[in-house]
Amino acid sequence: MVFGFFRRKKTQKPLSVGDLRKLLKEGKYKDVINSLKERYKENQELTQIYFEALVKANHIEEAKKLLKEVGKENLPPSAVALLMEEPKKESLLEKFKRGLKKTRQLLKLDSFFKQHKEVDEEFYEQLEELLIKLDVGVDTAVNLVEEIREKKFTNVEEVKDFLKKRFKEILKNCKGEFQLQGIPAVVMFVGVNGSGKTTSIGKLAYKLKKGGKKVLIVAADTFRAAATEQLKTWADRAGVDFVGDREGADPGAVLYKGLQKAFSENYDVVLVDTAGRLHTKEHLLREMQKLVKVVKKFDQSQPSEVLLVLDATIGQNSLNQAKMFASAVDVSGIVLTKLDGTAKGGAIIPICKNLKIPVKFVGVGEGIEDLEPFDPEKFVEAMFE
Numbered sequence: 001m002v003f004g005f006f007r008r009k010k011t012q013k014p015l016s017v018g019d020l021r022k023l024l025k026e027g028k029y030k031d032v033i034n035s036l037k038e039r040y041k042e043n044q045e046l047t048q049i050y051f052e053a054l055v056k057a058n059h060i061e062e063a064k065k066l067l068k069e070v071g072k073e074n075l076p077p078s079a080v081a082l083l084m085e086e087p088k089k090e091s092l093l094e095k096f097k098r099g100l101k102k103t104r105q106l107l108k109l110d111s112f113f114k115q116h117k118e119v120d121e122e123f124y125e126q127l128e129e130l131l132i133k134l135d136v137g138v139d140t141a142v143n144l145v146e147e148i149r150e151k152k153f154t155n156v157e158e159v160k161d162f163l164k165k166r167f168k169e170i171l172k173n174c175k176g177e178f179q180l181q182g183i184p185a186v187v188m189f190v191g192v193n194g195s196g197k198t199t200s201i202g203k204l205a206y207k208l209k210k211g212g213k214k215v216l217i218v219a220a221d222t223f224r225a226a227a228t229e230q231l232k233t234w235a236d237r238a239g240v241d242f243v244g245d246r247e248g249a250d251p252g253a254v255l256y257k258g259l260q261k262a263f264s265e266n267y268d269v270v271l272v273d274t275a276g277r278l279h280t281k282e283h284l285l286r287e288m289q290k291l292v293k294v295v296k297k298f299d300q301s302q303p304s305e306v307l308l309v310l311d312a313t314i315g316q317n318s319l320n321q322a323k324m325f326a327s328a329v330d331v332s333g334i335v336l337t338k339l340d341g342t343a344k345g346g347a348i349i350p351i352c353k354n355l356k357i358p359v360k361f362v363g364v365g366e367g368i369e370d371l372e373p374f375d376p377e378k379f380v381e382a383m384f385e
């Protein structure tokens with residue numbers, strides 16, 4: 001059987017130039033690469049097709065090597081141009097600005113300060129209203145306006161600068177470094193359903209992989225149908241390895257299997273997805289505790305991080321969720337997702353003030369690059385710009 005399989009493969013006719021071009025057109029770059037890997041040097045046409053497939057499949061290093069080997073004059077100019085194109089890098093400030101677009105547009109923070117010329121009673125009242133809409137919390141809004149009154153500013157710009165300074169001071173207490181301690185470092189993601197755990201794992205896996213880490217994703221959410229499939233898709237997108245099982249499997253057993261692989265195959269990081277909903281809240285929290293125990297069986301000092309994923313669009317309501325999870329497991333950091341989907345960008349302030357859990361990452365969109373470490377300075381600048 002096995003021999004038959006190999007024989008069949010060996011005697012298979014190589015794909016023709018026409019077939020290869022068709023595959024290219026259909027976007028089946030991997031098939032083209034596999035078919036030409038051993039024979040792209042046979043003639044220039046095959047080299048060109050191979051090069052184009054490498055570029056389009058984002059195999060940048062191999063494409064650059066081939067370019068150097070054969071020279072750009074022998075390769076299709078459009079593919080060469082595509083390869084040389086610098087991907088437009090968005091700065092952290094730009095990313096936060098994009099993430100805070102709704103907050104900025106709907107609340108018109110910037111024009112608010114431009115509109116007002118005088119620091120008068122009307123200004124104080126409108127400022128308080130604005131801060132409440134921003135979801136910084138009523139107490140904080142009232143207190144900040146009180147502080148501003150006491151300062152007796154005469155210029156609106158001074159008020160804006162003062163507010164920026166105070167926001168930064170408050171948020172500085174919530175800045176926390178993402179910790180990867182131990183090899184492998186185990187990072188667990190917890191949070192209610194729909195908060196963005198799976199998506200954030202995909203984004204973080206991609207980031208870590210780009211940073212040269214060997215990453216394994218483990219699907220310990222076996223409760224929801226399609227959860228494993230969704231996570232697998234993210235693992236493929238990020239180009240990292242994956243361990244999962246069928247729906248309804250014991251999450252602890254899946255985690256055990258994943259950790260066995262991670263500890264024996266030299267992984268640097270293990271990212272663990274967990275369920276967002278079980279039969280009851282108590283059941284969910286107990287499950288999280290059980291998963292932590294499984295991790296500790298492998299290494300008492302793990303998990304390196306337990307990240308609580310909170311959806312920014314629900315604003316301050318996320319405080320209750322946070323308290324619930326923190327009552328069951330040692331939450332070490334927060335991932336605040338969907339900042340781009342809300343005008344309540346200021347909710348990070350009460351989250352920071354009340355929870356005293358550092359915000360480690362912020363999600364600013366659905367794309368694979370839309371996760372950034374939380375930087376209070378840039379965050380506040382982006383909000384007011």
Ligand SMILES: Nc1nc2c(ncn2[C@@H]2O[C@H](COP(=O)(O)OP(=O)(O)OP(=O)(O)O)[C@@H](O)[C@H]2O)c(=O)[nH]1
Nearest residue numbers: 193194195196197198199276337338363364365366
């Ligand atoms: N706009 C935006 N959408 C996001 C962000 N993060 C996650 N989402 C979306 O939120 C939805 C839920 O995200 P998931 O990652 O599936 O959430 P989850 O916590 O894994 O949910 P369960 O598996 O049901 O527990 C998806 O449609 C995501 O695309 C973000 O930063 N911005």
Ligand SMILES: [Mg+2]
Nearest residue numbers: 197198221227
């Ligand atoms: Mg999920």
